[in-house]
Amino acid sequence: MFTKPKTKTLFLSSLLLSSTFLSQTHNVSDGYQKPTDPLVIQNLENWQDLKFGLFMHWGTYSQWGIVESWSLCPEDESWTQRKPEHGKSYNEYVENYENLQKTFNPTQFNPQKWADAAKKAGMKYVVFTTKHHDGFAMFDTKESDYKITSSNTPFSKNPKADVTEEIFSTFRKDGFKIGAYFSKPDWHSDDYWWPYFPPKDRNVNYDPKKYPERWNSFKNFTFNQLNEITSNYGKIDILWLDGGWVRPFHTIDQNVEWQRTIKVEQDIDMDKIGTIARKNQPGIIVVDRTVPGKWENYVTPEQAVPEKALSIPWESCITMGDSFSYVPNDNYKSSQKIIETLVKIISRGGNYLMNIAPGPNGDYDAIVYERLKEISGWMDHNQSAVFATRAVTPYHNGNFYYTQSKDGKTLNVFHLDDNVNYQSPSTLNFIIPDHFKPKSLKVLGLKNKIQWKKSGNSIEVTLPKEKTQLKYSTVIQITK
The missing domain is CATH 3.20.20.80 (Glycosidases)
Incomplete structure (x- = not known):
């Protein structure tokens, strides 16, 4: 049938x-x-x-x-x-x-x-x-x-x-x-x-x-x-x-x-x-x-x-x-x-x-x-x-978009602003999945150590002055 x-x-x-x-x-x-x-x-x-x-x-x-x-x-x-x-x-x-x-x-x-x-x-x-x-x-x-x-x-x-x-x-x-x-x-x-x-x-x-x-x-x-x-x-x-x-x-x-x-x-x-x-x-x-x-x-x-x-x-x-x-x-x-x-x-x-x-x-x-x-x-x-990643909840929250590694050990957070030519703000605040317990964080493309703090399931990242070299997006990679 x-x-x-x-x-x-x-x-x-x-x-x-x-x-x-x-x-x-x-x-x-x-x-x-x-x-x-x-x-x-x-x-x-x-x-x-x-x-x-x-x-x-x-x-x-x-x-x-x-x-x-x-x-x-x-x-x-x-x-x-x-x-x-x-x-x-x-x-x-x-x-x-x-x-x-x-x-x-x-x-x-x-x-x-x-x-x-x-x-x-x-x-x-x-x-x-x-x-x-x-x-x-x-x-x-x-x-x-x-x-x-x-x-x-x-x-x-x-x-x-x-x-x-x-x-x-x-x-x-x-x-x-x-x-x-x-x-x-x-x-x-x-x-x-x-x-x-x-x-x-x-x-x-x-x-x-x-x-x-x-x-x-x-x-x-x-x-x-x-x-x-x-x-x-x-x-x-x-x-x-x-x-x-x-x-x-x-x-x-x-x-x-x-x-x-x-x-x-x-x-x-x-x-x-x-x-x-x-x-x-x-x-x-x-x-x-x-x-x-x-x-x-x-x-x-x-x-x-x-x-x-x-x-x-x-x-x-x-x-x-x-x-x-x-x-x-x-x-x-x-x-x-x-x-x-x-x-x-x-x-x-x-x-x-x-x-x-x-x-x-x-x-x-x-x-x-x-x-x-x-x-x-x-x-x-x-x-x-980007590559060999999968979707993760939340996949999107405001100007932030998420992917994760297939083993779930790495969380990637993309910050976009599709209304203007991209400029990274000095501070980024975003949520992460409740189950994800971060141990380290870096901003891809930046060599300096990044200041960040976690409160509940929220993270605040303070970017250094060299952030001006970030084009099109800011990509934060967090590992647990």
């Missing part, structure tokens, strides 16, 4: 960035099923230690500087409006969009430059878009010629043409865990958007129950591509599946607005996909976003941070700029805002997957490297309070 999954209500902070993202908002599902495979359990535990990851949306769409893929979808025209110069009619627009393959030549692509900057900033895993909803493969698939390694793509002549291979091998060599983003829907495939019918929204444009042979063809195509990714690209730790509307019809939650747009069965056979992924990559974490069950090993709130700690593994995917894809002159967040976001996420027990979008030339904007360098300076002093 099936019980319809409920949706966990998230109290979203001010980090919910813009109404333009509402069409992409992903709810966090109840009914989480803890994995039973010991290798998956261990991999998930190790992943929760990493805290800070790099997300990259990249494809031919970067040449137009538009939102990734979504302008192809009639349903989403209201927030991804097509520019007249890209096509006067929908069909002309699609033709011109798909012809971007013929001009995609990111000759400045250098994944080592990205890995170096990300590693210094404390990032410890990477999730790369091997294929987004538009169907353009950023890997060397044998299932389609709509790919970066096709002779139709100028970059195919470059020795680094298989950018997925280059990114995965480079980041893996530098100690990163590797995540493969993959879109279950494929709007380029004739077996998903069948040309016999016009597309009306993001969903399959025919009834798979009425045309089972066509749907089975799409299922096989998807399975084969995921088999390629998980068998041809070395060790992969995370399979990050997007496009939650491709799901068994009985899993739809009618309380979730975007799920109500799903009118037909779109069962992609996740058991078959998950089984081959685990056969090719023992212990791989599978993230079938928003589809509760054994293949959603962690949940993924998007462009938002839960106000409270969650009791299950989770990760917020949030953009460094305003867009997941490359947009010229994007509004990049300050380093202080990025660090504040990181602290809030880890205090609630989550991971921060920060998206940075490469441009059509194959590189990040210069300001991205500035941000990563600034973050690396903060990480140099404070990383012991």
